[in-house]
Amino acid sequence: MKQKVLQVSALTKRFPGVLALDDVSFDLEEGEVHALCGENGAGKSTLIKCLSGVWPVDTYEGDIWVNTRRAQFKHIKDAESAGIGVIYQELALVREMTVAENVYLGNEPTNRLGKIDWPKVYADTQSLLEKYNLDLDPTSLVADLGIGQQQLVEIVKALLKNTSILLLDEPTAALTESEVDILLDIIRDLKNNGVTCVYISHKLDEVMQIADRVTVFRDGASIATSHIGNIAKAEIIRQMVGRNIDELFPRRSSSPAKPLLSVTNLTVFDPLENNNCLEGISFTIKAGEVLGFGGLMGAGRTELVMHLFGAFGNRVSGEVICSGKSMHNSAPIDAINAGMMLVSEDRKRYGLVLEKDIGFNQSLASLARFSQHGLLDHHAETLANKKLFKSLRIKAPNVESIVGGLSGGNQQKVVLAKALMTQPSLVFLDEPTRGIDVGAKLEVYELINQLTEQGKAVILVSSEMPELLGMSDRIIVLSDGKIGGEFVSAQATQEQLLQAAMSHG
Amino acid sequence: MNQTKLLRTYSMGIALVLIWLFFTVATDNFLSARNLSILSIEMAVTATLALGMLLVLLPGQIDLSVGSGVGLIGGIAAVLIFNHHWNAFAAMGAGLAVALVIWGLMGTLIIQYRVPAFIITLGGLLVFKGLFWKVIDSETVPVVAGAGDNALSLLTTHYLTPAQGFLLLAVIAFFVIRASVRQRSQRAKYGFELESSSTAILKIFVALQALLLIILVMNQFRGIPLSVVVLGIVAFSVYIITMHTRFGRYLYAVGGNKEAAILSGVPVKKVIIGAYVMLGGIVALTGFMQTAYSGASTTTIGNLMELDAIAACVIGGTSLAGGRGNVLGVLIGALIMATLLNGMTLMAVAPETKFIARGTVLALAVWLDVYLSQKAD
Ligand SMILES: Nc1ncnc2c1ncn2[C@@H]1O[C@H](COP(=O)(O)OP(=O)(O)OP(=O)(O)O)[C@@H](O)[C@H]1O
Ligand SMILES: [Mg+2]
Numbered sequence: 001m002k003q004k005v006l007q008v009s010a011l012t013k014r015f016p017g018v019l020a021l022d023d024v025s026f027d028l029e030e031g032e033v034h035a036l037c038g039e040n041g042a043g044k045s046t047l048i049k050c051l052s053g054v055w056p057v058d059t060y061e062g063d064i065w066v067n068t069r070r071a072q073f074k075h076i077k078d079a080e081s082a083g084i085g086v087i088y089q090e091l092a093l094v095r096e097m098t099v100a101e102n103v104y105l106g107n108e109p110t111n112r113l114g115k116i117d118w119p120k121v122y123a124d125t126q127s128l129l130e131k132y133n134l135d136l137d138p139t140s141l142v143a144d145l146g147i148g149q150q151q152l153v154e155i156v157k158a159l160l161k162n163t164s165i166l167l168l169d170e171p172t173a174a175l176t177e178s179e180v181d182i183l184l185d186i187i188r189d190l191k192n193n194g195v196t197c198v199y200i201s202h203k204l205d206e207v208m209q210i211a212d213r214v215t216v217f218r219d220g221a222s223i224a225t226s227h228i229g230n231i232a233k234a235e236i237i238r239q240m241v242g243r244n245i246d247e248l249f250p251r252r253s254s255s256p257a258k259p260l261l262s263v264t265n266l267t268v269f270d271p272l273e274n275n276n277c278l279e280g281i282s283f284t285i286k287a288g289e290v291l292g293f294g295g296l297m298g299a300g301r302t303e304l305v306m307h308l309f310g311a312f313g314n315r316v317s318g319e320v321i322c323s324g325k326s327m328h329n330s331a332p333i334d335a336i337n338a339g340m341m342l343v344s345e346d347r348k349r350y351g352l353v354l355e356k357d358i359g360f361n362q363s364l365a366s367l368a369r370f371s372q373h374g375l376l377d378h379h380a381e382t383l384a385n386k387k388l389f390k391s392l393r394i395k396a397p398n399v400e401s402i403v404g405g406l407s408g409g410n411q412q413k414v415v416l417a418k419a420l421m422t423q424p425s426l427v428f429l430d431e432p433t434r435g436i437d438v439g440a441k442l443e444v445y446e447l448i449n450q451l452t453e454q455g456k457a458v459i460l461v462s463s464e465m466p467e468l469l470g471m472s473d474r475i476i477v478l479s480d481g482k483i484g485g486e487f488v489s490a491q492a493t494q495e496q497l498l499q500a501a502m503s504h505g
Numbered sequence: 506m507n508q509t510k511l512l513r514t515y516s517m518g519i520a521l522v523l524i525w526l527f528f529t530v531a532t533d534n535f536l537s538a539r540n541l542s543i544l545s546i547e548m549a550v551t552a553t554l555a556l557g558m559l560l561v562l563l564p565g566q567i568d569l570s571v572g573s574g575v576g577l578i579g580g581i582a583a584v585l586i587f588n589h590h591w592n593a594f595a596a597m598g599a600g601l602a603v604a605l606v607i608w609g610l611m612g613t614l615i616i617q618y619r620v621p622a623f624i625i626t627l628g629g630l631l632v633f634k635g636l637f638w639k640v641i642d643s644e645t646v647p648v649v650a651g652a653g654d655n656a657l658s659l660l661t662t663h664y665l666t667p668a669q670g671f672l673l674l675a676v677i678a679f680f681v682i683r684a685s686v687r688q689r690s691q692r693a694k695y696g697f698e699l700e701s702s703s704t705a706i707l708k709i710f711v712a713l714q715a716l717l718l719i720i721l722v723m724n725q726f727r728g729i730p731l732s733v734v735v736l737g738i739v740a741f742s743v744y745i746i747t748m749h750t751r752f753g754r755y756l757y758a759v760g761g762n763k764e765a766a767i768l769s770g771v772p773v774k775k776v777i778i779g780a781y782v783m784l785g786g787i788v789a790l791t792g793f794m795q796t797a798y799s800g801a802s803t804t805t806i807g808n809l810m811e812l813d814a815i816a817a818c819v820i821g822g823t824s825l826a827g828g829r830g831n832v833l834g835v836l837i838g839a840l841i842m843a844t845l846l847n848g849m850t851l852m853a854v855a856p857e858t859k860f861i862a863r864g865t866v867l868a869l870a871v872w873l874d875v876y877l878s879q880k881a882d
Contacts, residue, residue: 311768333770342768350768353761355828364758365769367751375749382695398697418769 002029004068005196006051006165011062013046013055015405017397020046021060022220028165033187033197035207035228038217039240039437040409041395044200047217048167051198052086053079066165085158089170089408089435091150093142100125100138103157128156132189146297148179155186159195166190167198170408172206173435176297176463184210202409202437203464204233216240241439249470250442252449256286256473260426260457261308261340266318268307276316277303278481285426285459288452292472292489293461295501299478301461302345305428309342310335323425336365341424343415345431345461351415354404358396359385361403361414366421388417393443409436416447427451430461445471465494479504513877517820517837520870524841528848535851538725544847545723546661549736550794552839554810555817556743557787559835560780562818563747564759565827566615566622568781569811570629574788576807577637578604579796582657583646593655601789607633608785612778630811638804647801660735661798664728670720673729678713685709732794739787744832752779760827816863817842820870841866 006028013021021043028034036044049055051064053073064071066082073079079086093102100122108116109124125138134152142150151171158166168187172180180203187197187210201207207214208228215225216239223239238244262284270277278300285291293301306312308320310330320327322338332342344350352361362385363370370381385399392413396406403414412435419427429448433441448458448471462468468475469489477484477500485500512519528535554571561568578600585596611629615622648658665673685705692699700708723729747753755776758766767773795810796802819825820841821834845866849859 309768331772332768333772336770344768349762350764352765353758353828355761356757360754360757364754364766364771367754371751374751375745376751376754378749379691382691386695400697422770 002032004028005030005066007063007065008047008051009063009065011047011050011060011064013043013050013060017401019220021050024062024217024220024222026215026222026225028196028198029213031191031194031196032212033191033199033210035211035214036198036200036217037202037204037207037214037236037240039439040412041407042217042240042437043220044217045169045407048086048169048198048200051079052076052084052167080161080163083162083164085161085163085166087151087154087158087166087168087171089173091147091154093150093153095143096141098139098141099136099145099153099156102142102153103128103138103160105157107160125156128160132156132159132186132193134186146179148175148182148297151175151179151183152186159190163195165196165198169200170202170435171199172201172203173408177465179297180206202435202441204236204438207236208233218242237438240437248438248442249467250445250449251290251471251473252453253290253473254288254452254455256289257455258287259284260287261285261320261322263308263321264319266304266307266320267316268303268313268318269316270303270313276481277313278307281318281478281483283476283483283486285457287425287455287457289474290448290452290458290460290472292468292475293459293478294463294465294468294475294497295478295484297463299484299501300481301478302430303481304478305342305430305459305461306344308335309340309428311342336422336424339425340428341365341419341422341426342428343419343430343432345434347411347415351418352403352411355402357400357402358389358394358406358414359399362388362399362417362421365418366423384421388421392417392420392447409440412436413440413443416444420447424456426457426459428459428461431463432460433462433464433467441467465497468497469494477501513874516873516877517822517834517841517870520873521837521841521844524844524848528844528851532848532851535848538722540847540851541722542726542730544843545719546730546732546798547847548840548843549730549732550661550791550798551810551813551817551843552836553736553739553787553794554791555814555821555835555839556739556832557784557791558811558814558818559743559823559830559832560746560756560783560787561622561777562760562815562823562825563756563827563830564777564780565763566777566780567815567825568611568622568626568629568784570611570626570633571784571788571791571814572807572810572812573630573633573637574604574607574785574807575792575795575810576802576804577633577640578789578792579806580637580641580646580792580802582793583648583796583802584640586648586655586657587646587650590650593657597657597789597793600792601786604785604789604792605782606785608781608788609778612781615781616774616777637807641802641804643804645801645803648797657793658797658800659731660794661730661732663731664723665731665734666728667724670724670729673734674713674716674720677716681709681713732798735790735794739790740832740836746783747832752776756780757828760824760829762828813839813842816867820867822874838870841870 004027008024008026011021011024024047038044050060053076056074057072071082094105103125104121109120110116122138129136129138134156136149136152142153172183175183184206190197199211211228213225213227214231214236216223216236218240264282266278266281267276268278281304295301303312310332322340325338327338348354359382363381367376370377389399394413395410403411432444451458460472469492472489475487475489475492475497477497479501482504484503487496534540558568558571581603582596582600585591585599586593611625614620614625649655654662689699689705720729747756755766755771758771759773759776763773796806799806817838818830818835821838823830823834845863849862
């Protein structure tokens with residue numbers, strides 16, 4: 001019997017109108033990787049926040065024991081000194097500082113006069129990096145690192161504080177597959193060094209690879225804890241959603257009709273990077289079609305959809321024709337008027353006004369429809385809001401709930417609702433299922449089917465190859481800003497896509 | 506926890522009551538009809554400007570130049586009337602036009618050419634002050650040529666007759682009740698939370714009683730001041746703009762998350778320039794009122810008014826980062842600022858102490874708001 005480093009008993013946490021954790025019991029064995037699975041809003045992040053002192057001890061009921069001592073965290077600092085570190089999905093690094101500066105931010109070693117001992121900062125960071133086999137330079141600027149590497153910096157930062165329990169809340173949501181592999185290796189290393197990890201992810205393949213045990217949450221309650229060897233993926237899914245799911249990618253293709261958007265020889269200049277980020281891109285998408293875009297991180301997929309939507313880059317050459325209209329020098333509002341709509345990959349930054357309510361966000365891009373003589377018709381607006389709120393099954397008390405308080409997946413649904421409300425004929429979905437659970441993913445896929453059946457077209461950007469293969473009709477793979485290959489999904493394999501993704505550059 | 510939230514919502518209202526109690530005890534005539542009438546005019550000027558400020562604070566901008574602007578625009582009107590014998594309406598029209606153009610230009614510089622609002626309007630503060638002094642030649646320019654009144658001077662010297670006051674109340678009561686009934690039936694239809702009908706009736710009743718009380722008190726002196734009616738119209742318009750128009754929604758969206766707003770097709774540039782143009786119009790109106798209140802345009806008119814306006818907004822719960830704030834809060838904030846000044850004047854407090862007291866109250870108010878909001882979470 002291994003020693004329990006952390007035990008939670010009868011934990012209950014309420015928000016106004018929501019029972020986020022319902023009598024949860026849960027424990028961690030020393031040195032294990034313990035996965036938490038569950039649908040959006042099941043309460044996983046809330047548990048993490050209770051364990052890490054974000055929610056102080058008097059805001060929930062129940063007990064938390066760390067190494068047989070009753071924990072009463074009032075602040076994040078209390079949890080840190082008990083050896084609990086957290087990696088959140090959103091990175092909290094200062095981009096203009098170096099790796100070492102970030103790692104030691106707030107903990108800078110000083111001499112008696114208060115002068116920071118910089119050589120020590122850099123030397124210690126270096127040795128920490130070496131200890132965990134991390135390939136990072138302490139002197140590089142965080143802004144110059146990829147998302148995956150930034151994630152590593154976060155981990156090193158957490159480890160610095162003598163962390164023995166590391167809580168990772170969807171650490172891989174923004175990573176590409178190769179970066180995920182690196183992260184999983186690091187977690188294995190940590191494990192060998194005696195660190196116990198809690199691992200939250202909606203990607204069950206990762207969970208099956210890395211976890212020793214898995215606990216499934218549903219509606220705030222912990223349903224079951226199992227050893228990973230004793231449970232199949234399908235069973236985890238069943239526990240999560242409470243029913244069997246037969247098909248993970250239920251694409252129903254409809255017969256493509258007239259061309260909606262055609263792009264010829266598009267070259268786009270990126271003023272920030274001062275180079276051409278897209279070169280010679282040509283493709284057509286027809287009504288009723290799902291066109292997938294694959295490629296590695298930085299291949300230019302997001303840049304492409306953002307440019308087509310009028311939100312990024314300067315066009316050097318090429319032509320974009322949408323429903324017969326030539327789109328040039330357009331702003332997002334022109335794109336929306338031409339029937340396009342974008343769901344961005346970064347919902348917090350580009351998608352939502354977090355401090356406002358669901359209704360405010362959903363109708364923001366469609367207000368023109370609800371204006372009469374310059375005044376808003378709240379009646380019609382609320383009706384439309386409620387309708388989408390219901391049909392997307394957003395989990396919240398009502399459309400007047402503040403978006404910032406929703407779980408990640410439900411926030412994503414609000415962004416989707418905003419897009420759908422503009423009644424677009426061409427939707428760009430940039431990583432639409434990032435951070436959302438199996439059930440919600442199915443709902444998004446179902447939505448894609450419905451859109452194409454109504455004669456609309458979808459451009460789907462995704463880093464998850466099974467999703468790309470399963471949900472697109474055709475796939476274009478970008479490689480370093482150029483087209484690396486074009487495939488009919490039904491005949492393509494993951495290996496072919498990967499090869500195409502590395503064909504240039 | 507719920508109590509903290511309630512406390513936070515009503516904290517500034519409570520603070521206002523405490524301040525009023527203090528001055529009632531500390532002075533003999535704070536609650537006299539005459540003083541309250543004066544206070545209402547002073548508040549009308551501060552609040553009008555603060556409501557304009559709200560329009561640019563909501564999308565996350567700021568304007569430090571409004572005080573100088575008040576002086577300049579009032580000065581232009583006074584000079585046109587006194588030195589050039591213009592009709593007061595024409596003079597005000599000219600002032601208004603100048604303000605709209607200037608503020609439109611500043612808005613354009615800020616959003617089109619990306620010079621931070623703080624810098625542009627700090628420049629404006631200096632430039633307009635210089636222009637102002639040039640326009641009035643650093644002298645005192647009366648707002649009426651010869652004896653009598655004109656449309657400009659009447660802004661702060663005209664009062665409604667008692668009968669007109671009561672009529673106004675009746676009209677307001679009718680519309681408030683109608684709007685409330687409509688809103689309740691809609692919310693009920695959507696299954697939203699509804700306060701019990703007795704609370705709703707009580708609220709309206711209390712509000713109308715308060716209004717009646719104000720009218721009764723004002724009628725004891727000279728009647729409702731015209732400037733208060735002007736404030737009422739401005740407040741109602743800003744309320745409609747912020748809560749019931751697309752433009753208003755966009756103000757909040759731009760302040761809450763500018764990038765998300767752009768990707769939602771919000772015409773951010775138009776929204777920001779529009780907010781500044783509206784502010785320009787309000788600056789002109791405040792300029793006329795403030796100059797009329799002094800009876801003449803002099804070099805000190807508008808001094809530090811930008812800070813009173815910002816303070817009123819912030820005390821009223823407006824976020825300087827944008828995205829949060831409303832008309833009622835700003836009105837309460839303006840009343841607090843105006844009361845402080847008025848009460849301390851009655852107490853014959855030295856000017857230096859006045860500054861210190863006002864600054865302290867501002868800092869305290871914001872600290873209290875932050876403190877309560879942290880506790881409420
Ligand atoms: N600060 C908050 N205020 C109000 N409600 C909240 C708050 N934080 C979480 N909730 C609610 O508590 C429930 C659990 O949310 P939580 O974030 O823990 O879900 P999750 O399992 O992490 O979901 P996801 O997979 O989408 O991240 C949800 O219904 C959510 O809306
Ligand atoms: Mg979560």
